[in-house]
Amino acid sequence: MIVCVAVVGHQNNPLYIQSFTEADDALKLHHIVHCSLDVIDERVNNPKKSGTTLNEAFLGLLYPTVNYKVYGYLTNTKVKFILVTTDLDVRDTDVRSFFRRFHAAYVDAVSNPFHVPGKKITSRTFAETVRDIVRSYVLN
Amino acid sequence: MIGVGKMKQYSNVLDKPLGKGKQEVSLSAFAFLFSELVQYNQTQVDNIAELERRLEDAGYAVGARVLELLCHREKGNRRETRLLGILSFVHSTVWKVLFGKVADSLEKGTEDEDEYMISEKELLVNRLLSNSFVNCKHSRNDCCVVDLRQTIDKGWIFTGSFPKDMGTFNSGAFAAGIVKGVLEGAGFPAVVTAHFVPIEGQQRPRTTILIKFSEEVLKRESSLG
Numbered sequence: 001m002i003v004c005v006a007v008v009g010h011q012n013n014p015l016y017i018q019s020f021t022e023a024d025d026a027l028k029l030h031h032i033v034h035c036s037l038d039v040i041d042e043r044v045n046n047p048k049k050s051g052t053t054l055n056e057a058f059l060g061l062l063y064p065t066v067n068y069k070v071y072g073y074l075t076n077t078k079v080k081f082i083l084v085t086t087d088l089d090v091r092d093t094d095v096r097s098f099f100r101r102f103h104a105a106y107v108d109a110v111s112n113p114f115h116v117p118g119k120k121i122t123s124r125t126f127a128e129t130v131r132d133i134v135r136s137y138v139l140n
Numbered sequence: 141m142i143g144v145g146k147m148k149q150y151s152n153v154l155d156k157p158l159g160k161g162k163q164e165v166s167l168s169a170f171a172f173l174f175s176e177l178v179q180y181n182q183t184q185v186d187n188i189a190e191l192e193r194r195l196e197d198a199g200y201a202v203g204a205r206v207l208e209l210l211c212h213r214e215k216g217n218r219r220e221t222r223l224l225g226i227l228s229f230v231h232s233t234v235w236k237v238l239f240g241k242v243a244d245s246l247e248k249g250t251e252d253e254d255e256y257m258i259s260e261k262e263l264l265v266n267r268l269l270s271n272s273f274v275n276c277k278h279s280r281n282d283c284c285v286v287d288l289r290q291t292i293d294k295g296w297i298f299t300g301s302f303p304k305d306m307g308t309f310n311s312g313a314f315a316a317g318i319v320k321g322v323l324e325g326a327g328f329p330a331v332v333t334a335h336f337v338p339i340e341g342q343q344r345p346r347t348t349i350l351i352k353f354s355e356e357v358l359k360r361e362s363s364l365g
Contacts (some may be wrong), residue, residue, distance in 0.1 A: 018334070058186060074206065075212075075324065076207060076208070076211040076220070076325070076326055077204075077207060077208060077325045077327075079208075104206075104212060107208050107209050107212045110204075110208050111205050111209060117204055119303070125252050
């Protein structure tokens with residue numbers, strides 16, 4: 001099940017972090033998200049396929065730790081979405097569709113004219129939508 | 141955007157959800173909003189350059205959001221890393237979504253490597269703003285008219301004026317701001333300005349948006365090969 005989602009801005013500043021379990025230490029999850037940013041930077045700056053520039057949005061499995069898997073997604077404006085999950089058998093398509101819906105919610109939140117780009121996302125609607133997406137994903 | 145694709149049969153027509161509607165806004169609504177924006181900024185500044193800068197800032201905010209929205213809507217999303225890629229994206233996709241058609245032309249500047257121009261015969265925001273003194277309802281003869289021409293009954297609606305000594309005011313600064321927002325959001329910092337280019341045989345000059353990319357963009361572009 002999904003343990004944590006995070007939105008990180010293009011200067012690696014956190015815009016939204018939400019964890020969905022009370023058992024685990026929230027700080028440890030923040031640390032995991034922070035470490036995964038390094039992996040993203042590495043992937044973006046040194047494209048694995050030489051010859052074609054890496055411009056795919058979904059980055060895939062970033063790195064597996066002891067009991068978590070971390071997935072990444074990069075938008076056109078260098079805003080990163082991080083997903084931390086404890087499921088061991090996650091299908092690629094599921095994660096992609098999760099990120100697509102998450103991207104839709106993010107675009108809705110940013111289109112708010114009162115939202116300052118670069119500041120934290122404080123919209124309650126966004127938080128509720130994300131909670132709904134996570135809940136519907138868990139039931140699969 | 142979320143939950144798209146759920147269809148149910150409704151027995152009563154009143155229970156049916158409202159349709160999504162066309163993805164467009166009426167021109168008069170936009171014209172009204174834009175004229176209010178110009179008038180509001182007009183009261184706060186005392187020269188033309190400051191007014192253009194404020195319009196550009198407003199456009200910048202719009203551009204940043206438009207970029208996020210369009211990248212999400214476009215299927216098979218690819219992040220643009222090349223200069224020509226992002227320019228053609230602005231020139232066709234962004235223009236189509238905002239103004240309903242692709243821009244008239246995209247040209248490369250001759251004297252500088254880093255200058256590009258998008259030109260339009262009749263930019264929408266410039267069509268709404270007239271620099272002529274015709275049909276001015278003021279008794280003073282030293283003011284221009286902000287008019288809404290395309291209302292349903294094709295009548296003139298007088299919404300405001302600004303004094304003649306403000307010089308030629310180019311409201312294409314708003315469109316220039318939008319382009320700047322899109323480019324900077326995508327990682328291509330640039331200085332974008334709007335200019336009038338007079339053409340013989342046409343009463344109104346053509347509007348050109350001049351894009352000058354910054355140093356680092358050119359360096360990155362040449363290193364990418």
